[in-house]
C-alpha cells in the first residue's frame with residue numbers, strides 16, 4: 001500500500017515549522033529524511049518524515065540540542081517499524097492504547113483529585129471512553145467525589161487472584177474506576193508471575209479506553225513519581241501559593257530527571273482569573289526554562305470557586321451539580337486544550353504500563 005504523501009505546505013501546517021527550517025533540516029539530517037525512496041520527489045513528504053521533523057523540532061526548540069546531539073538521539077530512538085494513523089499524523093504510541101495522563105503536585109491539597117475527577121467526567125461527556133486510576137494512598141479518594149464505593153482494590157488483584165474487571169467500578173458517565181489502595185505499595189514487590197498477570201490486564205484495559213487519568217498523591221515519594229513517569233503526559237497542579245509553586249518546580253525537576261521524555265503540562269488551581277494564572281505559570285515556567293531547559297505546556301487554570309466545595313459536600317461531581325459554574329467552565333476549557341490542541345501531546349513516549357513495570361518485559365523476554 002502506498003503511504004500518504006504531503007506537500008511542503010501541508011508539512012508546514014502539521015509541524016508548525018517554517019519552510020526554510022524544514023529545508024535546512026532536510027539538508028542537515030538527510031540521512032534520516034531521505035526523500036528519494038518510492039519515487040518521491042523533493043516536494044513530497046510522508047508520515048515518517050513528519051514524525052522525524054516533529055522530533056527534530058522538539059529536540060532543537062524544547063531541549064536546545066545541537067545537530068550532533070539530535071543525530072545521536074535519532075539514531076537511538078528511531079524504530080524501523082511504526083504504526084500509521086489515519087489522521088495523517090503519527091500516533092504517539094501504538095494505536096489503540098489509551099492516552100495515560102497523570103495528575104500530580106508537589107504540595108498536597110491543591111485540588112488534584114477534584115480536577116482529575118471532573119476532567120474525567122468532562123471527557124466522558126464528550127464521548128471519550130475514560131478510566132480513572134486512583135493511585136493515591138491518601139484518604140480523600142476519588143471515588144467519594146464520584147459517588148461510588150469500590151469494595152475491592154488492586155491489592156485484591158495482586159493478593160487474591162481477582163481480575164482487574166472484578167475490581168473495576170462503573171462511575172458516572174460510564175467512567176471505569178480502579179482503586180489502587182494498598183495495592184499501590186504492593187506493586188513495588190511483585191513476584192514475576194503476579195507482574196505478568198497484572199501487566200496483561202492493565203494492557204487490556206488500556207486498549208478498551210481512550211484516556212486513562214491517574215490521580216496520584218502529592219510530593220516526592222517513590223510511588224507518586226513512578227506513577228507520574230509512566231504516564232504519557234503529566235499535569236502538575238499548583239495553586240498561586242509561593243510554596244506550592246516552589247514544590248511544583250521541585251517535582252517537575254525530578255520528573256524530568258527520571259523521564260526526560262515526559263510531557264509536562266502546568267495547571268493553576270484556585271486563581272482569581274486568567275491573568276493571575278498566567279503570572280503563576282510564567283514564574284514557574286521561567287525557572288523551568290532557565291534551570292531545566294524545558295518548556296512547560298500551559299493547560300490553563302481553575303478559578304477559586306465555592307461550587308467546588310459545595311459539590312464535595314453534596315457528593316455530586318461539579319460537572320453534574322454545577323455545570324454552569326465558573327470552575328466547571330474552566331474544566332471544560334482545559335479539556336478542550338488537552339483534546340484539541342498540541343499543547344499537551346506527547347509524540348515521543350510510546351508506552352505506559354510497560355514503562356511502569358520497567359525492566360519487566362525485558363526480564364520476561366530473557367526468561368522465555
Ligand SMILES: Nc1ncnc2c1ncn2[C@@H]1O[C@H](COP(=O)(O)OP(=O)(O)OP(=O)(O)O)[C@@H](O)[C@H]1O
Nearest residue numbers: 108109110111112113114218270303304305308309
Ligand atoms: N478551584 C477550587 N476552588 C475552591 N476549592 C477548591 C478548588 N479546587 C479544589 N478545591 C477544594 O480544595 C480541597 C482539596 O482538594 P483535593 O482533595 O482535590 O486536593 P488534592 O490535591 O487531591 O489533595 P491531596 O494532596 O490530599 O490528595 C477540597 O476541599 C476541594 O473541594
Ligand SMILES: [Mg+2]
Nearest residue numbers: 112113136140
Ligand atoms: Mg487527592
